Amino acid sequence: MNLPKLPLADWIEWLEAWLETSFDPLFGFIKLIVGETVDGLETALNALPAVVVILAFAALAWRIGKWKMGVFTLIGLLIIENLGLWSQTMQTLALVLTAAIISVVIGIPVGILCAGSRSIQKIVTPVLDFMQTMPAFVYLLPAVTFFSLGVVPGVISSIIFAIPPTIRLTNLGIRQVPSELVEAADAFGSTPAQKLFKLQLPIALPTIMAGINQTIMLSLSMVVIASMIGAQGVGASVYRAVTQGNTGVGFEAGLAIVILAIILDRLTQQVIRKSKTS
Amino acid sequence: MAIIEAKRLTKIFGPDPKKAIPLLDKGWSKEKIFADTKLTVGVNQAEFTIEEGQIFVIMGLSGSGKSTLVRLLNRLIEPTLGQVLFKGKDVLRMTPEQLRQFRRKNVGMVFQKFALFPHRTVLQNIEYGLEVQGVKKKERREMAMQSLELVGLKGWENSYPEQLSGGMQQRVGLARGLANDPDVLLMDEAFSALDPLIRKDMQDELLELQSKMKKTIVFITHDLNEALRIGDQIALMKDGSIVQIGSPEEILMQPANKYVERFVEDVDLSKVLTASHVMVKAETITLEKGPRVALQFMRDRGVSSLYVVDKSMRLLGVITADDASNAIKNGLKLEEAMDREAPTAGPDTLLHELFDSMSSTRVPVSITDEAGRLKGIVIKGAVLAALSGNAVPEAGGERHESA
Numbered sequence: 001m002n003l004p005k006l007p008l009a010d011w012i013e014w015l016e017a018w019l020e021t022s023f024d025p026l027f028g029f030i031k032l033i034v035g036e037t038v039d040g041l042e043t044a045l046n047a048l049p050a051v052v053v054i055l056a057f058a059a060l061a062w063r064i065g066k067w068k069m070g071v072f073t074l075i076g077l078l079i080i081e082n083l084g085l086w087s088q089t090m091q092t093l094a095l096v097l098t099a100a101i102i103s104v105v106i107g108i109p110v111g112i113l114c115a116g117s118r119s120i121q122k123i124v125t126p127v128l129d130f131m132q133t134m135p136a137f138v139y140l141l142p143a144v145t146f147f148s149l150g151v152v153p154g155v156i157s158s159i160i161f162a163i164p165p166t167i168r169l170t171n172l173g174i175r176q177v178p179s180e181l182v183e184a185a186d187a188f189g190s191t192p193a194q195k196l197f198k199l200q201l202p203i204a205l206p207t208i209m210a211g212i213n214q215t216i217m218l219s220l221s222m223v224v225i226a227s228m229i230g231a232q233g234v235g236a237s238v239y240r241a242v243t244q245g246n247t248g249v250g251f252e253a254g255l256a257i258v259i260l261a262i263i264l265d266r267l268t269q270q271v272i273r274k275s276k277t278s
Numbered sequence: 279m280a281i282i283e284a285k286r287l288t289k290i291f292g293p294d295p296k297k298a299i300p301l302l303d304k305g306w307s308k309e310k311i312f313a314d315t316k317l318t319v320g321v322n323q324a325e326f327t328i329e330e331g332q333i334f335v336i337m338g339l340s341g342s343g344k345s346t347l348v349r350l351l352n353r354l355i356e357p358t359l360g361q362v363l364f365k366g367k368d369v370l371r372m373t374p375e376q377l378r379q380f381r382r383k384n385v386g387m388v389f390q391k392f393a394l395f396p397h398r399t400v401l402q403n404i405e406y407g408l409e410v411q412g413v414k415k416k417e418r419r420e421m422a423m424q425s426l427e428l429v430g431l432k433g434w435e436n437s438y439p440e441q442l443s444g445g446m447q448q449r450v451g452l453a454r455g456l457a458n459d460p461d462v463l464l465m466d467e468a469f470s471a472l473d474p475l476i477r478k479d480m481q482d483e484l485l486e487l488q489s490k491m492k493k494t495i496v497f498i499t500h501d502l503n504e505a506l507r508i509g510d511q512i513a514l515m516k517d518g519s520i521v522q523i524g525s526p527e528e529i530l531m532q533p534a535n536k537y538v539e540r541f542v543e544d545v546d547l548s549k550v551l552t553a554s555h556v557m558v559k560a561e562t563i564t565l566e567k568g569p570r571v572a573l574q575f576m577r578d579r580g581v582s583s584l585y586v587v588d589k590s591m592r593l594l595g596v597i598t599a600d601d602a603s604n605a606i607k608n609g610l611k612l613e614e615a616m617d618r619e620a621p622t623a624g625p626d627t628l629l630h631e632l633f634d635s636m637s638s639t640r641v642p643v644s645i646t647d648e649a650g651r652l653k654g655i656v657i658k659g660a661v662l663a664a665l666s667g668n669a670v671p672e673a674g675g676e677r678h679e680s681a
Binding site: 178180181183184185186187188189190191194198199202203 | 352354377378379380381382383385386387389391393395396397406407409410411454458464
């Protein structure tokens with residue numbers, strides 16, 4: 001075999017440069033929106049004294065789940081506060097929530113489109129596979145090119161990595177609505193929109209919620225990687241501790257991420273359970 | 279008046295279905311077309327007319343195309359060929375919006391597996407059709423409640439479908455189908471998933487509802503007894519084609535071919551045929567005549583009993599030859615001598631319900647309408663002839679035998 005090597009790397013770099021020059025205003029706009037959302041959430045979470053926020057979260061957890069949930073949330077967040085990681089953790093939470101909200105806002109409509117059309121699904125599925133398996137480090141670079149260093153490229157790469165479950169499970173949830181129910185909705189003269197909002201989405205809701213849960217977990221797993229390109233938060237603490245070979249500090253920061261993950265996971269699981277029984 | 283007409287209504291499944299049309303024209307069978315083209319003939323050139331207010335039963339075994347056929351009527355399945363006319367309008371030429379309006383206002387549907395929406399309460403299920411039409415909340419609640427009461431489920435409006443038994447769920451399905459007061463109700467094996475006893479109750483209720491509301495109902499079933507019980511007209515399907523269309527009696531007594539014949543051979547005719555099918559003309563006498571005249575009539579006409587009626591043919595009693603001779607001996611009038619307790623029945627009484635009264639009486643059972651007018655009498659010989667599958671004598675035909 002003596003074929004010349006495909007100049008794939010050159011192509012991608014050419015594409016990157018072209019996108020950067022042609023879509024600069026668009027990237028600026030995205031940067032503004034995402035940046036403002038993260039900042040807003042972060043300011044809000046850090047505006048009140050930590051104790052007040054902790055109690056509010058514990059109360060919310062108690063309301064949604066059982067009393068055990070409330071107690072766990074209370075103790076977990078107090079530990080984070082005690083370790084001196086509170087404001088970083090809230091920065092991380094702001095990043096994760098922003099990534100999750102944008103993933104849901106984009107992911108559910110895309111999932112609905114996939115469920116409605118076999119050809120759209122055929123195009124979207126390989127793209128999702130690509131997004132989930134391509135190592136995250138690879139798209140950190142273009143993210144920095146388009147959005148410069150900071151929290152925004154971190155959010156964008158979190159979305160790329162975390163959005164697939166929401167899309168996949170929205171698609172699956174709608175496709176799993178029993179065909180006889182869809183037929184009944186048709187037989188009574190529903191428009192496609194009526195069918196979607198009155199039948200398909202309500203029945204698919206538990207499955208969609210499972211997708212959102214996965215999206216939140218995946219974006220949380222991106223926080224350390226995102227810190228490499230300048231996203232602040234508890235992920236940055238982990239990254240710093242690792243580069244300085246500081247095991248103890250690294251463990252503390254890692255524990256904060258674990259606590260946050262467990263709280264977010266249990267809360268969304270509880271919401272799924274409730275949407276199933278209602 | 280015809281409310282639905284189907285003309286050459288055909289459904290072929292598979293890629294490029296039009297390919298099979300010339301083969302159908304040549305009269306190829308379903309198997310041959312499948313072997314040659316891999317296309318499946320779902321419904322093969324069905325032709326029928328459904329009159330307003332009729333229960334039209336489409337009957338056939340599974341795979342005969344009956345569920346496909348009913349879905350062609352409201353285009354849940356798009357026909358390959360042919361026409362569906364609803365009150366003369368071509369359903370197949372409707373735009374998507376017109377089709378939606380047609381489904382909202384003109385046809386209701388009831389499904390085999392109920393197909394109730396699990397996330398909605400009973401009342402919300404029933405009002406679904408009204409909701410998508412944009413009927414205001416208060417108004418549609420009222421209409422849905424009426425529909426709910428009609429099927430006897432008042433008090434259950436806030437339950438969820440899974441809290442209800444199968445029979446109750448299908449009542450909700452029926453109420454949902456009726457809620458927007460459609461002209462036609464399509465019922466796809468609506469009772470097939472129910473226990474036999476509940477099924478019979480539902481059939482009775484459907485017939486009762488029908489007598490009140492006079493809907494046109496297209497009823498799909500694989501159960502011949504159900505078809506015979508509720509159908510005004512029955513279309514029998516095999517391999518996508520309609521083999522015979524006729525009243526229950528026609529299907530039973532004049533099967534169009536061997537297939538229909540085999541289909542109906544096990545039917546208990548006594549549960550299908552009614553008194554009106556087997557009754558014959560009664561010999562009557564009016565009250566002011568005396569017992570002597572009665573006896574003379576009996577001799578002349580070769581019968582052993584006479585039915586005493588007034589001028590408007592209302593039945594008063596029965597006089598036998600023995601009673602008449604006794605009356606003559608004792609100087610009694612006809613009025614005093616006749617038997618007023620002789621059994622009577624309505625013309626719609628099924629034969630098997632007549633057996634009891636027939637075995638306990640000396641005279642043939644008399645058949646009277648709601649006003650008490652004598653329509654005819656049922657003699658044992660005619661019943662036996664009918665049950666053995668022989669032609670039923672025309673009502674008002676030849677003389678009846680002595681009882």
